[in-house]
Amino acid sequence: MTLNTDNDHAAPRPDERPHRTHQPLDALARLESEAIHIFREVAGEFDRPVILFSGGKDSTVLLHLAVKAFWPAPVPFPLLHVDTGHNLDEVIEFRDRTVERYGLRLVVASVQDFIDDGRLEERPDGTRNPLQTVPLLDAITTNKFDAVFGGGRRDEERARAKERIFSLRNSFGQWEPRRQRPELWNLYNGRHRAGEHVRVFPLSNWTELDVWRYIKREAIELPSIYFAHTREVFQRDGMWLTAGPWFGPRADEPTEELTVRYRTVGDGSCTGAVLSEAADLDEVIAEVSASRLTERGATRADDRLSEAAMEDRKREGYF
Template sequence: MTTFATEPAAAHDTTTGAYALGHLEALESEAVHIFREVAGEFERPVILFSGGKDSIVMLHLALKAFAPAPLPFSLLHVDTGHNFPEVLAYRDRVVAAHGLRLHVASVQDFIDDGRLRERPDGTRNPLQTVPLLDAITTGRYDAVFGGGRRDEEKARAKERVFSLRDEFGAWDPRRQRPELC
């Protein structure tokens, strides 16, 4: 017999009327708080949105943070040209269904006009930085939600909830505020 662990429902203390959040509820609550904090502190935030699993979850949390009001952020996709057509179609359906604004920065456009060169190995992931920084500058975005998971790889483990970047997109730890766990 196979059993699956499930997230327990929020526990209710009948003596005080207080609720204790489960782990997932606490993470969701923190994410909603972060979206609202950024909306209050920045003029032009943007959410990186490819239509993939991580960005779908991030968009869901952002929509939840501001419902029933419209999302106060635009979406930005840096298209490598290597996405499955079904993912791009899904991305576009989600954007249309929620009446969102999507800006697409294309790696291929940068290759075509000579600002980038194809890599010998064919991968385009490292080429995303230039179109991303260009889109941030052009869109005058002052905060970018990236949605990277800290547990995905060692390099991301050092990331903070707010990672302040310099004009080249590099993390600037001198400007980083401490985060308490």
């Protein structure tokens, strides 16, 4: 028997074989992939999910991710806005335009309606953010939503840093830290009893800077108030507030015309603007990169009510 010594057709040695090259995902692509996976996981586990949408940057990114998760099919969930009635006009206009653009159903839970029929009372300070919990829980119960997407991020505030991505709420809508479930290897447990629901936070692992970089990469439209503009403002408790139907300015609070922008969107009585010349995305990203305060720490008066203000509200059913 003669051995074939012709190596022309011999299999290549391991070090000679062509290598498949896999382009590693960058940080934003990994965050996007995780969020899209979460949206699809919820679609498979729950019957009646809903996306909280205020028109702010985080909820707008959330909606953009949902669109990508189910494209070319439409987003299979409605949107829910807990409307304090103290929103800036630019934000409400953007909200309505976005809903129309994607052909989505918007459910509005109005704080004003609850004040008008006596279920809530106006606070002496005019702040309505703490009044959002009751309309939110009522909307969840009335519409039988079993999963509620929110744009909360762990870097925003210490109480939110304790949240899991799937956060179980009891039949009263309350957050119980001891019932938080482990989340290993991107496995999420959506099991819940009748009357309970789960809050879902696809942006949990994002930072404010990640959000802005993603907005730039994806060319996501935002309300104009996120960029530097001239506005008449007054100062209260170290924050620049816009005059409006929220008990301001008072007689001892003179207004000034300044160049400002908003880092976050919320009730006009407790969400402050920051002095800024950042008029485009690159300038905003540079400004956020240099900041040592999160947007909530810098501009949200409702988080300053007490050391545990956010955690107290979360236990009551707030996000």
